[in-house]
Amino acid sequence: KGEEKKERHVKANARDYNDKFSYADNYIKTSKYNIFTFLPINLFEQFQRVANAYFLVLLILQLIPEISSLSWFTTIVPLVLVLVITAVKDATDDYFRYKSDQQVNNRQSQVLISGSLQNEKWMNIRVGDIIKLENNQFVAADILLLSSSEPYGLCYIETAELDGETNLKVRQALTVTSDLGDISKLIDFDGEVICEPPNNKLDKFTGTLYWRDNKYPLDNEKMLLRGCVLRNTEWCFGMVIFAGLQTKLMQNCGRTKFKMTNIDKLMNTLVLWIFAFLISMGIILAIGNTIWETQTGINFQVFLPWDNLQSSAVFSGFLTFWSYVIILNTVVPISLYISVEILRLGHSYFINWDWNMYHSQTNTAAVARTTTLNEELGQVEFIFSDKTGTLTQNIMVFSKCSINGHTYGDVYDEFDQKVEITEKTACVDFSFNPLCDKKFKFYDGSLVEAVKLEDPAVQEFFRLLALCHTVMPEEKREGHLVYQAQSPDEGALVTAARNFGFVFRARTPETITLYEMGRAVTYQLLAILDFNNVRKRMSVIVRNPQGQLKLYSKGADTIIFDRLDPSSEDLMYTTSEHLNEFAGEGLRTLALAYKDLDEHYFEVWMKKLLFASTVIENREEQLADIYEEIEQGLKLLGATAIEDKLQEGVPETIACLNLADIKIWVLTGDKLETAMNIGYSCNMLRNDMNEVFVISGHTLLEVQQELSLSRVSSAAGDADKTDDVFEETIIAEYALVINGHSLAHALEPQLEHVLLELACLCKTVICCRVTPLQKAQVVDLVKKHKRAITLAIGDGANDVSMIKTAHIGVGISGQEGMQAVLASDYSFAQFRYLQRLLLVHGRWSYFRMCNFLCYFFYKNFSFTLVHFWYGFFCGFSAQTVYDQWFITLYNIVYTSLPVLGMGLFDQDVNDQNSLRYPSLYKPGQQNLLFNKNQFFLYTLQGLGTSFLVFFIPYGAFSVIVKEDGSSFSDHQTFAVTVATSLVIVVSVQIGLETHYWTTINHLFIWGSPTAYFAILFTLQSNGIFALVPTNFPFIGTARNCLSEKSVWLVILLTTVVCVVPILVVTFLPPLALFQQVRHLQQSRKKQGPQEQNLRRVRRTSSRRSAYAFSHQQGYGELITSGKNMRMSTVSTAHSPERTAHNSNWVGNVLKRKNEVPSTRYECPSFG
Secondary structure, three states, X not given: OHHHHHOEEEEXXXXXXXXXXXXXXXXXXXXXXXXXXXXXXXXXXXXXXXXXXXXXXXXXXHOOOOOOOXXXXXXXHHHHHHHHHHHHHHHHHHHHHHHHHHHHHOOEEEEEEOOEEEEEXXXXXXXXXXXXXXXXXXXXXXXXXXXXXXXXXXXXXXOHHHHOOOOEEEEEOOOOOOOOOOHHHHHHOOOEEEEOOOOOOOOOOOEEEEEXXXXXXEOHHHEEOOOOEEEOOOEEEEXXXXXXXXXXXXXXXXXXXXXXXXXXXXHHHHHHHHHHHHHHHHHHHHHHHHHHHHHOHHHHOOOOOOOOOOOOHHHHHHHHHHHHHHHHHHHOOHHHHHHHHHHHHHHHHHHXXXXXXXXXXXXXXXXXXXXXXXXXXXXXXXXXXXXOOOOEEEEEEEEEEEEXXXXXXXXXXXXXXXXXXXXXXXXXXXXXXOOOOOOOOOOOHHHHHHHHOOOHHHHHHHHHHHHOOOOEEEEEEOOEEEEEOOOHHXXXXXXXXXXXXXXXXXXXXXXXXXXXXXXXXXXXXXXXXXXXXXXXEEEEEEEOOOOOEEEEEEEOHHHHHOOEOHHHHHHHHHHHHHHHHHHHOOOEEEEEEEEEEOHXXXXXXXXXXHHHOOOOOOHHHHHHHHHHHHOOOEEEEEEEEEEEEEOOOHHHHHHHHHHOOOEEEEEOOOOHHHHHHHHHHOOOOOOOOOEEEEEOOOOHHHHHHHHHHHHHHHHHHOOOOOOOHHHHHHHOOEEEEEEHHHXXXXXXXXXXXXXXXXXXXXXXXXEEOOOHHHHHHHHHHHHHHHOOEEEEEEOOHHHHHHHHHOOEEEEEOOOOOOHHHHHOOEXXXXXXXXXXXXXXXXXXXXXXXXXXXXXXXXXXXXXXXXXXHHHOOOOOOXXXXXXXXXXXXXXXXXXHHHHHHHHHHOOOOOHHHHHHOHHHHHHHHOOOXXXXXXXXXXXXXXXXXXXXXXXXXXXXXXXXXXXXXXXXXXXXXXXXXXXXXXXXXXXXXXXXXXXXXXXXHHHHHHHHHXXXXXXXXXXXXXXXHHHOOOXXXXXXXXXXXXXXXXXXXXXXXXXXHHHHHHHHHHHOOOHHHHXXXXXXXXXXXXXXXXXXXXXXXXXXXXOOEHHHHOOOOOOXXXXXXXXXXXXXXXXXXXXXXXXXXXXXXOOOOOOOOOOOHHHHHHHHHHO
């Protein structure tokens, strides 16, 4: 174990050797319990609720006959019921997690055992095993790639489950192991790997392979991580390095945490307060009992002697104290917790049944995977969102283009007015092209006409798109082409060229074959000047069949424009205007240019290139200089505009949530430019923002300086506007964009407060290139220091840790697997449903739960404190006012259904208005509806009601007489009168508290008093008494008492006196406020719904290159080396199952000569 902390030793095909180190097996477990641990762990979690522990103590007290005046079953039955219901719910949730684990653990994989490949379950795979993977299979563990079906040990993987990127990545085995494709060779492989211990760094691996007395360095490019999918590779062999919970995927998942809502935590505090209040009342009454026994009770010793246990007045007071603790315990009844669980279950079903959150295309409904967090959905202040698959659809579409000064892509009517493109808009007919992609849609027919008319500029434009790329084609059958693209934007551009008649058909290391308008044309590929994040462009040099040398280049507009020939200046200005229009629509732009090369010049240049590519030192810099030399004097062709399709309704949802004061932070594994582009598309970033702070330092000192400068800048910019942070955020809009490597330093203890302070001043925060663990750290930072409710939403395994860390985790049922959904508390198919989940279901759940709790405490204080007042008139003897059956049924029958009806169905406004007026969400964030002040007010109201319910009948009975002249002097009549008054008062009160009346509410509220009278007359009837006389002593009291008119007058008086003050407070608000609200409602009706304010703001100046979607160095060197080419074919396989991934970068704002300096100042922010 000590060695494991420093390095790991793994030997191939040697289970006995590897077992000495006790490495983890490949079994994974995300469930919390097993058969043996369920009961103790679950009970421990449940008794973290102070109320449960409180009722357990009460149960123990009730088992002592000397102090108990109530039967023990009145507490144990509901307590056990609550524990069982909660345990069943928790067990069910955990069982589904267990089933998911088993589904993964029981997947089959081929393992080399005893000289042959055998099918083994994933959970039986061990470290050091050699396993075989086939195309489209998930990788079972973290393995070292040994060999594959592709040349030179190459294989292609998709890492969407790890980092959300759906573009394919290349991994290559060591040369010495790349020929280990035969079982016979693999059996003899006995190499030993010494590497780093298990960690959560997805992009780093350090190790060494020792084999045949040689050492071979290993890095991340040789590893296939668990969660990846093998693509476009027939098979590969690998050696297991990390298994199970020690894989990098599982290391990033985090632990399943027990989540409690803020209301649960507040309830724990309030229960302690109530318990302290209960103890205080018990002490007061115990002291009263001691004094009474000393002064008055001693006179009754003759016929009321003390029990043998009672030895003194003080001891009598001690016993009385415990008796009153038991009697008064109903201030917090166990039924409260049963009711809360029922409400949460009901609210969860409302979410599951909501057809407005059902996605018909994927047949996916919203699912509340937990029932304990619903009301917290109404208090969210921070949303942490993944980007890929959550905000975007992973689909790239060639939308528009500019060619030789003309724009294509818009549709116009007969009046030359632009028409909005919808699903009903007719698409261009590409039937003239038998090789077209049937799924490709374009709406402007004039571009097809230009191609058919053989417009030279248009043809050269699409020829460039068909030649200048690193896409690999596969033709599975005649005419059925599939493109394997390094980045999805390249796939979209090559597909566009294909549909417009310039079909990329095949490539070799030296040639590219196109079908140009049906004619096969082969170009000689002389050089690929590859893309990287510094160059922000790529070029190819080809020789056409006529022998002409051409350089084709595409890249960021500012990069291309700086390298144009002066003859293209006018076209550059026209194209830049078109680029502004495209960017204003949120499209990703890319400039295209070409150059005719002189034969002699090219030969000299090639010699320089060959020399630079063989030098040892500064090779990259020298190659960049050589590329720069030839990429000058370009002639502009035009520009492309690609739409990275957002999920439906994303900008509107974000705008609406912003109006609800919910801050949205984007945490993504994509590069900075990509994330910023999506920020602009979603209107989270806008050009009219005061400033966008970009933090990209590589050292702790650099990050500290950048954070400090940004903080000073934001403070200085608004010093003359306001001192209030909230107002500053609204008046001056800032955005913060921070890189993953910078975030690692910013999360250090000495900087995290600076980061959080700056981030909270910004309207938008985007963290890019972050690891799954960093996502969780950012969420935890806000949780710890802001004390705000956080929600994390994502769709990939890289979001699991974040989802588990946040107060609420939401999983998107998307294209990246089900890991996020399985770890989430709520799941649905589209980001836009988050708006309804929070503003409707969350707000209603919070509103209902708060009203339920306030009323519940009110009715129980009103009920219980009557015993306190009665104590002063019964010698503090712990005698109950009510019949024992009334005490038992009060919370279970008489008042349970009305409050449940209110908690399930009440609403102050309907769902349409909840969405129309997002500011209605703010009271939940500010915790206004149920807090310590509200609890105190409702407790005070309950105290007042109990006082009136007791003393009005008490005072009335002292002066009135029955119709026959006898007095109301018996305890039973008084008990029935007080109980009846109480039931009527609390029923009227909940009627006043109800905002939304349904048939069920009417039935529950008015049915409860009816049920009370029916049960009352039944339990106090002669028949029941005859059956069990000892348990029903109140024989005939109800019919004798309630037949008296004076009793009904007392009940009426009590009800009126209790209710009128509430009526005054509720229905007579200040007239000015009432008029103001009416005026506001009328003006809103005239203006129409508020959705008009949620429309996307049209941007007009910021352009971003489509090349932002490339995540890594291009495939140029790989293609020209021929390593990925099969000898028997000119194309490699490509799987069409994954749609394009949205990864783009933000281009610089075009520096026009006539632009003002302030515009130039913004350029570095977008570079």
